Amino acid sequence: MNIGILGLGTVGGGVVNVLAKNQTEIKRRTNTQIQVTHAAVRDINQSRICSTAGIQLTQDPSEIVNNNSIDIVLELMGGTGLAKELVETAIKNGKHVITANKALIATHGNELLALAKANNTHLLFEAAVAGGIPILKSLEQGLSANQIEMVAGIINGTGNFILTEMRDKGRDFDSVLKEAQELGYAEADPTFDVEGIDAAHKLAILAAIAFGCELQFNKVSTEGISEISGEDVAFATELGYSIKHLGIAKKVKGEIQMRVHPTLIPKTRLLANVDGVMNAVLVKGNAVGPTLYYGAGAGDEATASAVIADLIDVIKGTVSNDVLGWKSFEAIPYQNHNDIESIFYLRLLATDKPGVLADITAIFANHNISVEAVVQKQIDEQDNAHIAIITNQVKTGDIQVAVTEIQSHDFIQEEIKIIHVETLD
Amino acid sequence: MNIGILGLGTVGGGVVNVLAKNQTEIKRRTNTQIQVTHAAVRDINQSRICSTAGIQLTQDPSEIVNNNSIDIVLELMGGTGLAKELVETAIKNGKHVITANKALIATHGNELLALAKANNTHLLFEAAVAGGIPILKSLEQGLSANQIEMVAGIINGTGNFILTEMRDKGRDFDSVLKEAQELGYAEADPTFDVEGIDAAHKLAILAAIAFGCELQFNKVSTEGISEISGEDVAFATELGYSIKHLGIAKKVKGEIQMRVHPTLIPKTRLLANVDGVMNAVLVKGNAVGPTLYYGAGAGDEATASAVIADLIDVIKGTVSNDVLGWKSFEAIPYQNHNDIESIFYLRLLATDKPGVLADITAIFANHNISVEAVVQKQIDEQDNAHIAIITNQVKTGDIQVAVTEIQSHDFIQEEIKIIHVETLD
Numbered sequence: 001m002n003i004g005i006l007g008l009g010t011v012g013g014g015v016v017n018v019l020a021k022n023q024t025e026i027k028r029r030t031n032t033q034i035q036v037t038h039a040a041v042r043d044i045n046q047s048r049i050c051s052t053a054g055i056q057l058t059q060d061p062s063e064i065v066n067n068n069s070i071d072i073v074l075e076l077m078g079g080t081g082l083a084k085e086l087v088e089t090a091i092k093n094g095k096h097v098i099t100a101n102k103a104l105i106a107t108h109g110n111e112l113l114a115l116a117k118a119n120n121t122h123l124l125f126e127a128a129v130a131g132g133i134p135i136l137k138s139l140e141q142g143l144s145a146n147q148i149e150m151v152a153g154i155i156n157g158t159g160n161f162i163l164t165e166m167r168d169k170g171r172d173f174d175s176v177l178k179e180a181q182e183l184g185y186a187e188a189d190p191t192f193d194v195e196g197i198d199a200a201h202k203l204a205i206l207a208a209i210a211f212g213c214e215l216q217f218n219k220v221s222t223e224g225i226s227e228i229s230g231e232d233v234a235f236a237t238e239l240g241y242s243i244k245h246l247g248i249a250k251k252v253k254g255e256i257q258m259r260v261h262p263t264l265i266p267k268t269r270l271l272a273n274v275d276g277v278m279n280a281v282l283v284k285g286n287a288v289g290p291t292l293y294y295g296a297g298a299g300d301e302a303t304a305s306a307v308i309a310d311l312i313d314v315i316k317g318t319v320s321n322d323v324l325g326w327k328s329f330e331a332i333p334y335q336n337h338n339d340i341e342s343i344f345y346l347r348l349l350a351t352d353k354p355g356v357l358a359d360i361t362a363i364f365a366n367h368n369i370s371v372e373a374v375v376q377k378q379i380d381e382q383d384n385a386h387i388a389i390i391t392n393q394v395k396t397g398d399i400q401v402a403v404t405e406i407q408s409h410d411f412i413q414e415e416i417k418i419i420h421v422e423t424l425d
Numbered sequence: 426m427n428i429g430i431l432g433l434g435t436v437g438g439g440v441v442n443v444l445a446k447n448q449t450e451i452k453r454r455t456n457t458q459i460q461v462t463h464a465a466v467r468d469i470n471q472s473r474i475c476s477t478a479g480i481q482l483t484q485d486p487s488e489i490v491n492n493n494s495i496d497i498v499l500e501l502m503g504g505t506g507l508a509k510e511l512v513e514t515a516i517k518n519g520k521h522v523i524t525a526n527k528a529l530i531a532t533h534g535n536e537l538l539a540l541a542k543a544n545n546t547h548l549l550f551e552a553a554v555a556g557g558i559p560i561l562k563s564l565e566q567g568l569s570a571n572q573i574e575m576v577a578g579i580i581n582g583t584g585n586f587i588l589t590e591m592r593d594k595g596r597d598f599d600s601v602l603k604e605a606q607e608l609g610y611a612e613a614d615p616t617f618d619v620e621g622i623d624a625a626h627k628l629a630i631l632a633a634i635a636f637g638c639e640l641q642f643n644k645v646s647t648e649g650i651s652e653i654s655g656e657d658v659a660f661a662t663e664l665g666y667s668i669k670h671l672g673i674a675k676k677v678k679g680e681i682q683m684r685v686h687p688t689l690i691p692k693t694r695l696l697a698n699v700d701g702v703m704n705a706v707l708v709k710g711n712a713v714g715p716t717l718y719y720g721a722g723a724g725d726e727a728t729a730s731a732v733i734a735d736l737i738d739v740i741k742g743t744v745s746n747d748v749l750g751w752k753s754f755e756a757i758p759y760q761n762h763n764d765i766e767s768i769f770y771l772r773l774l775a776t777d778k779p780g781v782l783a784d785i786t787a788i789f790a791n792h793n794i795s796v797e798a799v800v801q802k803q804i805d806e807q808d809n810a811h812i813a814i815i816t817n818q819v820k821t822g823d824i825q826v827a828v829t830e831i832q833s834h835d836f837i838q839e840e841i842k843i844i845h846v847e848t849l850d
Binding site: 025028029126132133141143146147212270273274285288289293295296305313317318320 | 729
């Protein structure tokens, strides 16, 4: 089996290293000699984390996807422009393609999967979601007897590192972000990670596999963590919650919802204890109940572990054909955003005068919203009360109307903060 | 595809129910009409948790395994006598067999797998370990790029329920066991669960799949939880640990160790937060690092989820052939028990007189054992000191010699309690 790799950076280098160090194990599992024969790189002379002995390097990636001696192409270069063209060519040339590229699959997966199906090749992407955690295989095979009701995951390590530091050390968002950038956890432009776009890519993929529907990245409602303040973290702790940046996909009464947002979850849940750069995905099946999958969401060898697992599946023929084999993508309607039901955390800064809390709760009552918990902090020097409220489960549209009404009162001193709460029970 | 089931109790009934309620999903995944055509039961007239419409019932299980119209046999009756004979006959008749029977696989798996291989049939047993958690598939497929270094799991829900109640409510072992029996979590004879035999069955299976070696149930060193006292639980909490009944398999310098025993693990670890009847398995791979798999370890539909996942794999041909395909079971030497390295917790009841702690630590020092932490409780009414000690990592043989020496001193008032500590980092 001859393998061609597009990109010998962190993930590509990790794949070469893991194939070398575990060759005995992998040979035993596949009964096949796996050989990386070619690799396309940006600069042949650059130093790398892996040995390139026995690998023919080229700066022209089209040589890889058009090379007849190559059976399987690993797309580990990233991006959605050139990478897409190369994957298409490889598939048209009858090659199986394995990729770690979440943006490519989330945004062009439907057409690429259709192309792979038409060309009778496999297009696999376990490494695109949650790094080394075998979450897609678990959804496709391990939980294949179930109707999946919910997937909720910490699927961006950078964001989880930032929120963990904010909670454990009382630090603010900006200072932790800066440290994350120095540690190499966050990019110079952190938008993809902290604004939830990376997580939305992964969630769209998770939902498609979980529910057996087409990829609908543009339907994911996405909210980042950059607006989470130290005060929110402190209130959450006091109320018995931890704030996590979750990607949540649910199927409710035949409709799908997909959303990425900061979420208060009860401290005692396993997900609340997934800290630092680690990832974890909670899956609820209608037979198995809740299950959870935890591990490293990034890193050279952890991601390589997922890429090579796909490679071994292709070689052994143990690919679960759900994606490739779908007769048609099931058209599952998308739930209207205003109809999505959730519990909410609200944080208000209000003038401390008699009757304010009564006014607020009266507005909630008018919209049939119950208050489950209220915490009020010491009045500050400006005579303002800092108030946190947890509601019951309500429709998103209803909470927005109520909050708009409360916001219009002159006793409210700043924009009301709204954060989702999930009990995950 | 015609399915015959041996046993329509909790698991068998769950399989019939899940196949019915998720038939659309399963049809879409398999593109096959799955039909349970026959089932063998002890008493045809007994009431059951599932409908038997369309299923031909018999009290003679040999009718199932010898019926030419049946393609796949689900062995869900339990036991290692009749069940073994029936599985053998089914395999010899060319049928694939799926079982949830951990005792059968742990004690007769080597010969049954060889028989299946000789007859070119599949023998699958995902449901035998950790119920609905797809842990065997994850080891075989999701982590196939790795050399597995360690598996550590909470794989007996009854034991975990008891330890959780003891910790959270300060109750003693006997009263919680009684409640577990009333709730149906524990059998009338709880030996299998609380003495670790059930966990040892599962650990032998986990180790065989993880390391690619033969099943060696008789090599598992097994210790139950019935000797864990409220005092141990309190000391563990004070020292920052939680006591869990773990099954641990490690490969250290080319040798295997397998052990089931109560274990102190740091409170902050995810495994320490797996509570009640839930199961979880921590797996360390040399590429992916630590990963964890959590879910229900028992229950009708959770177990059925694993049985049906195997069924779907057989039907789709996506069975990972590692077990069936091994050219030969790898002979990995078993580590001498005295050479196993571990951190230890010791609890001593000693006369409160000057120099006792100095004497104890001197004996440790003579055996090159360091003391990492000591906690001493209030002197009791008999003027005895209750002392808990955490050692550094030492050989099991060395700690035993040191403890024997300490025990021989007349200031020691009762047998010294020894419990393993695992940092799991």
